[in-house]
Amino acid sequence: xxxxxxxxxxxxxxxxxxxxxxxxxxxxxxxxxxxxxxxxxxxxxxxxxxxxxxxxxxxxxxxxxxxxxxxxxxxxxxxxxxxxxxxxxxxxxxxxxxxxxxxxxxxxxxxxxxxxxxxxxxxxxxxxxxxxxxxxxxxxxxxxxxxxxxxxxxxxxxxxxxxxxxxxxxxxxxxxxxxxxxxxxxxxxxxxxxxxxxxxxxxxxxxxxxxxxxxxxxxxxxxxxxxxxxxxxxxxxxxxxxxxxxxxxxxxxxxxxxxxxxxxxxxxxxxxxxxxxxxxxxxxxxxxxxxxxxxxxxxxxxxxxxxxxxxxxxxxxxxxxxxxxxxxxxxxxxxxxxxxxxxxxxxxxxxxxxxxxxxxxxxxxxxxxxxxxxxxxxxxxxxxxxxxxxxxxxxxxxxxxxxxxxxxxxxxxxxxxxxxxxxxxxxx
Amino acid sequence: xxxxxxxxxxxxxxxxxxxxxxxxxxxxxxxxxxxxxxxxxxxxxxxxxxxxxxxxxxxxxxxxxxxxxxxxxxxxxxxxxxxxxxxxxxxxxxxxxxxxxxxxxxxxxxxxxxxxxxxxxxxxxxxxxxxxxxxxxxxxxxxxxxxxxxxxxxxxxxxxxxxxxxxxxxxxxxxxxxxxxxxxxxxxxxxxxxxxxxxxxxxxxxxxxxxxxxxxxxxxxxxxxxxxxxxxxxxxxxxxxxxxxxxxxxxxxxxxxxxxxxxxxxxxxxxxxxxxxxxxxxxxxxxxxxxxxxxxxxxxxxxxxxxxxxxxxxxxxxxxxxxxxxxxxxxxxxxxxxxxxxxxxxxxxxxxxxxxxxxxxxxxxxxxxxxxxxxxxxxxxxxxxxxxxxxxxxxxxxxxxxxxxxxxxxxxxxxxxxxxxxxxxxxxxxxxxxxxxxxxxxxxxxxxxxxxxxxxxxxxxxxxxxxxxxxxxxxxxxx
Numbered sequence: 001x002x003x004x005x006x007x008x009x010x011x012x013x014x015x016x017x018x019x020x021x022x023x024x025x026x027x028x029x030x031x032x033x034x035x036x037x038x039x040x041x042x043x044x045x046x047x048x049x050x051x052x053x054x055x056x057x058x059x060x061x062x063x064x065x066x067x068x069x070x071x072x073x074x075x076x077x078x079x080x081x082x083x084x085x086x087x088x089x090x091x092x093x094x095x096x097x098x099x100x101x102x103x104x105x106x107x108x109x110x111x112x113x114x115x116x117x118x119x120x121x122x123x124x125x126x127x128x129x130x131x132x133x134x135x136x137x138x139x140x141x142x143x144x145x146x147x148x149x150x151x152x153x154x155x156x157x158x159x160x161x162x163x164x165x166x167x168x169x170x171x172x173x174x175x176x177x178x179x180x181x182x183x184x185x186x187x188x189x190x191x192x193x194x195x196x197x198x199x200x201x202x203x204x205x206x207x208x209x210x211x212x213x214x215x216x217x218x219x220x221x222x223x224x225x226x227x228x229x230x231x232x233x234x235x236x237x238x239x240x241x242x243x244x245x246x247x248x249x250x251x252x253x254x255x256x257x258x259x260x261x262x263x264x265x266x267x268x269x270x271x272x273x274x275x276x277x278x279x280x281x282x283x284x285x286x287x288x289x290x291x292x293x294x295x296x297x298x299x300x301x302x303x304x305x306x307x308x309x310x311x312x313x314x315x316x317x318x319x320x321x322x323x324x325x326x327x328x329x330x331x332x333x334x335x336x337x338x339x340x341x342x343x344x345x346x347x348x349x350x351x352x353x354x355x356x357x358x359x360x361x362x363x364x365x366x367x368x369x370x371x372x373x374x375x376x377x378x379x380x381x382x383x384x385x386x387x388x389x390x391x392x393x394x395x396x397x398x399x400x401x402x403x404x405x406x407x408x409x410x411x412x413x414x415x416x417x418x419x420x421x422x423x424x425x426x427x428x
Numbered sequence: 429x430x431x432x433x434x435x436x437x438x439x440x441x442x443x444x445x446x447x448x449x450x451x452x453x454x455x456x457x458x459x460x461x462x463x464x465x466x467x468x469x470x471x472x473x474x475x476x477x478x479x480x481x482x483x484x485x486x487x488x489x490x491x492x493x494x495x496x497x498x499x500x501x502x503x504x505x506x507x508x509x510x511x512x513x514x515x516x517x518x519x520x521x522x523x524x525x526x527x528x529x530x531x532x533x534x535x536x537x538x539x540x541x542x543x544x545x546x547x548x549x550x551x552x553x554x555x556x557x558x559x560x561x562x563x564x565x566x567x568x569x570x571x572x573x574x575x576x577x578x579x580x581x582x583x584x585x586x587x588x589x590x591x592x593x594x595x596x597x598x599x600x601x602x603x604x605x606x607x608x609x610x611x612x613x614x615x616x617x618x619x620x621x622x623x624x625x626x627x628x629x630x631x632x633x634x635x636x637x638x639x640x641x642x643x644x645x646x647x648x649x650x651x652x653x654x655x656x657x658x659x660x661x662x663x664x665x666x667x668x669x670x671x672x673x674x675x676x677x678x679x680x681x682x683x684x685x686x687x688x689x690x691x692x693x694x695x696x697x698x699x700x701x702x703x704x705x706x707x708x709x710x711x712x713x714x715x716x717x718x719x720x721x722x723x724x725x726x727x728x729x730x731x732x733x734x735x736x737x738x739x740x741x742x743x744x745x746x747x748x749x750x751x752x753x754x755x756x757x758x759x760x761x762x763x764x765x766x767x768x769x770x771x772x773x774x775x776x777x778x779x780x781x782x783x784x785x786x787x788x789x790x791x792x793x794x795x796x797x798x799x800x801x802x803x804x805x806x807x808x809x810x811x812x813x814x815x816x817x818x819x820x821x822x823x824x825x826x827x828x829x830x831x832x833x834x835x836x837x838x839x840x841x842x843x844x845x846x847x848x849x850x851x852x853x854x855x856x857x858x859x860x861x862x863x864x865x866x867x868x869x870x871x872x873x874x875x876x877x878x879x880x881x882x883x884x885x886x887x888x889x890x891x892x893x894x895x896x897x898x899x900x901x902x903x904x905x906x907x
Contacts, residue, residue, distance in 0.1 A: 206640035340661035
């Protein structure tokens with residue numbers, strides 16, 4: 001899909017840092033140990049192992065991207081959890097141990113990842129490792145219970161245990177994902193964890209319920225159940241894939257149309273893109289949650305769209321240089337344009353308030369944080385432009401800092417300053 | 429649904445009465461109350477997820493799941509009682525009369541499906557592993573009966589409550605929906621089958637993945653709507669540079685979609701051409717406002733700036749993950765079939781299909797809208813002009829398709845534009861001084877840009893010749 005090329009991404013995909021490497025190594029060791037033990041003990045109930053392994057491979061093949069550059073493989077996860085939670089197939093009790101669950105899940109995932117590899121889409125090892133670890137946790141708790149017949153034979157005794165284990169698996173995966181994200185994006189753990197819950201909750205509920213259904217249905221219908229109950233997940237996946245696609249297109253379109261001001265000669269080339277990148281970094285530094293960051297990105301991209309109402313472009317497009325009244329008029333006009341869209345009212349409000357000073361006169365309230373961020377990021381970019389020279393950036397921050405009393409929000413400027421100094425240490 | 433006719437009331441009353449009689453006759457033996465309540469609540473939950481269909485006030489919900497599960501577990505009377513829980517669905521929209529009708533309809537459909545299940549040899553009660561595969565044939569019969577009765581009753585009420593004058597046949601119940609319903613009904617069998625191991629918890633577990641899948645579908649639809657309205661808002665922003673083209677993008681988009689549908693394009697291509705139509709003029713932003721709004725003839729330089737706009741448009745939208753066809757359409761929408769268009773001077777089939785479609789819709793809207801130097805033309809006149817230039821400027825196939833679509837569905841032009849031939853000719857409404865200014869930038873069109881004219885520098889012509897029959901028609905007026 002062409003749309004994926006431009007997914008928002010603050011980090012290169014293939015670079016694994018220490019935390020991720022640790023996770024992948026851990027999963028690898030787990031896999032080797034599990035396979036070795038399975039080989040030593042012998043595979044129990046080959047038919048079920050093959051059926052579930054096939055389902056996991058199928059699910060991995062159909063893995064999908066969720067908004068925010070996340071990866072999920074709902075059908076594979078549901079299949080692996082169901083195999084971990086399997087009690088009976090027809091009338092026969094399921095006797096496979098946790099090591100066999102981990103082996104089947106890992107091998108299924110690897111087989112499913114192969115076709116992706118063949119067409120040049122390398123697997124994201126950390127996401128696969130997180131899924132495997134989550135399944136391993138469930139298997140490690142549940143298989144011994146089944147083996148020692150500690151689990152009852154009626155649904156009201158089995159179900160609470162199984163539901164809590166499914167929730168556990170979901171939590172493990174979300175926490176790992178949040179840890180990785182915190183590390184990569186330098187966000188705050190609490191905020192990223194909440195973001196993760198927010199994005200993963202509906203899909204997680206569907207995956208968990210499907211896993212339970214599959215393992216219970218195997219008792220009544222045998223192994224055919226394995227495939228039957230993936231149908232709703234398939235529908236969900238198709239819809240989510242299209243949803244993610246259109247979301248990406250949405251962002252690309254706003255980015256592209258934000259550039260009309262550049263092509264019209266109203267602002268400097270690359271201005272909107274730079275301001276939006278900087279604004280999102282500041283927002284993340286200040287601990288804004290993901291939905292707010294998306295709105296901030298939209299608003300930052302379109303912050304200058306009101307300039308279209310000017311008959312003649314401002315020289316260089318530098319709004320920091322024009323008088324307050326003019327700035328306000330441009331902001332107001334931009335907000336009107338965005339409001340036309342009817343679905344972006346918050347974004348329109350952010351754009352409208354961007355020209356207000358952060359310490360307003362007593363008549364009005366403080367502008368929203370996003371507006372204050374855009375105001376600072378815009379001023380910074382007007383001063384620095386596309387230059388990557390650290391001294392120039394530092395000087396610009398210094399100049400903005402002098403104005404913090406009335407014009408700019410001190411905490412925003414401090415966050416900007418932290419970002420700049422970090423960037424000059426790490427290089428542009 | 430506003431006021432119902434008397435016959436519609438009689439119909440609704442008859443459906444409800446039939447359902448009530450079916451339930452009242454009993455027998456109630458074999459109806460387990462826990463199962464009844466669990467399935468009833470599931471039905472109410474399903475009903476609450478109803479999503480509106482595109483046409484009229486129709487909504488769809490996966491109600492066949494609990495209904496068919498009840499057919500197996502509870503028998504006809506129990507299934508009809510479960511159907512009554514439709515009334516408890518939490519929905520905005522339906523009036524009390526609609527709710528009552530829906531309830532009666534589902535109860536009656538479920539009752540008859542239950543009868544069919546027994547007729548085909550099914551046994552009421554919780555199925556055991558031994559019930560398979562014998563249960564499948566009677567269950568399939570019950571599903572077919574349920575879906576057919578449901579659809580027939582719905583068709584009846586749609587027929588009786590249709591707005592006067594609307595065609596009776598087209599009530600938006602298509603075959604695909606029927607199949608979807610049957611697909612969901614299969615989950616009814618799964619609920620019944622799982623009851624022996626999971627008891628009343630079965631509906632909860634089954635409904636979660638289904639609800640999430642509904643949620644995902646609505647998320648997608650909402651995002652798509654949001655996207656469309658945002659694109660259209662931003663296009664309007666672009667149009668503010670030129671007062672006379674307000675709403676132009678939107679209408680070109682609509683016209684292109686009409687053509688695309690008429691020639692039976694695939695759905696995703698129709699989507700792509702919708703966006704292409706919306707964005708086809710976005711490159712105008714690259715043209716200085718002073719040139720766009722200039723009243724009077726253009727210099728060669730200004731002229732060249734205008735001719736660049738399709739390429740500028742491509743520059744802007746290139747980054748968007750659209751179909752490549754849409755990009756090609758935006759770039760080439762000013763090409764002409766005879767090869768005298770711009771920017772590349774492609775001819776005939778060399779011009780991408782999207783571009784040929786856009787060219788027709790673009791020209792048509794330009795003709796039927798007001799311009800600074802002339803008023804809008806009536807639709808029939810514009811159609812005649814399209815026909816006249818089919819083969820030289822436009823692709824005749826798309827002109828035909830567009831004309832057919834307009835004749836069937838009509839055309840909604842900009843506000844204030846004449847709609848029919850009976851209105852005064854548009855030129856009359858335009859002050860003479862407006863007409864004397866010669867060719868204005870907004871009127872530049874390939875037909876005026878024949879090479880010799882371009883070379884001659886000034887393209888100004890006497891106003892009265894603008895619409896002279898011998899003159900090539902300036903169809904692609906909006907730049």
